[in-house]
Amino acid sequence: MRVAIVRNYDYAGVINRFGQPCPEQYRETEVVESVAAALQEAGHETLLCEGDKGLLTTLERFMPPDPKAGPSGIVFNLAEGIQGEYRYTHVPAMLELAGVPYTGSNPLGHGLTNDKVITKRLIRDGGLPTPNFRVMRLGTESTGDLRFPVVVKPRVEECSLGLQLVHEPAQLRQAVEAIVREYSQDALVEEYIEGREICIALLGNKEIEVLPLVEQDFGGRAMRLMTWEAKYSAAAAVPKICPAQIGSGLEMALRDISIATFRACLCRDYARVDVRIDRAGQPFVLEINPMPGLAKRSSYVQAATTAGYSFPRLVHRILNVAHKRCFGFDIP
DSSP states (O other), X not given: OEEEEEXXXXXXXXXXXXXXXXXXXXXXXXXXXXXXXXXXXXXXXXXXXXXXXXXXXXXXXXXXXXXXXXXXXXXXXXXXXXXXSSGGGHHHHHHHHHTOOBSSOOHHHHHHHHSHHHHHHHHHHTTOOOOOEEEESSSOSOOTTOOSSEEEEESSOOTTTTOEEEOSHHHHHHHHHHHHHHHSXXXXXXXXXXXXXXEEEEEESSSEEEOOOEEEOOTTOSOOSOOHHHHHOGGGOOOEESSOOOOHHHHHHHHHHHHHHHHHTTOOSEEEEEEEEETTSOEEXXXXXXXXXXXXXXXXXXXXXXXXXXXXXXXXXXXXXXXXXXXXXXXX
């Protein structure tokens, strides 16, 4: 079948350069090329597309509509957006408008999870554990019953950009002001949970497969947080343990919590839930990523590899999960 892989690499395809730009660090051509190769290996006809103002014209040429058979292809969505607010929603919204099926969450799911404050409210309202938090724009707002140290991060950003660990109230105003100045958005201030960090990779919709748990192995590091450097700098990379060495009772609790988070945030097809476990063994959901990274070193791919998926099989499985959701049957 025809599969268009939509990404954002060339940011020139807009009418105006206006609004908050997408950080340059998001570009990972290796992932896109690996996904394309995996789909081609499975026999699909592929096309790499930019998620910009010319996307729909490109898709209409590649997968022309068939009035009798419906859509003649599907999009494998890897687009993070170019600029403006809630960038992850932009390409899915365009595809919804044009009637083109695609992998991953819809605009609502991306919007809910892209906003870390909304995510935490949905988690909390669902009776799921998440660290106490406040939303700040000045840094002088009351911290209420928040206990220091606290983690300060942009309300709507990815890849741990802007993340800071603040140990005392005197530092808080400066940390919040830095986020507002650089990212033009509120700061999420949440209690830091000292302990282990576990990633739970999910795959599916009605029936969700929970892949083997991945632990971020901080070892003896002073900074026990997944900063941008810890995620993307080879020199500062945090090793991963998969499967994580966790008792069966806690593992079952993490599986249940991650699926409930997936449902509460209206995610689809695949996602990754990040959880901290405190010294007493209590889990706390940090966030959910509805389009987790598919780099070979990523937690999601490592979990899948441990479960027995080759990279091509994982990519095709994600595509098939989306195809079955859209059309009601597996890819022929």
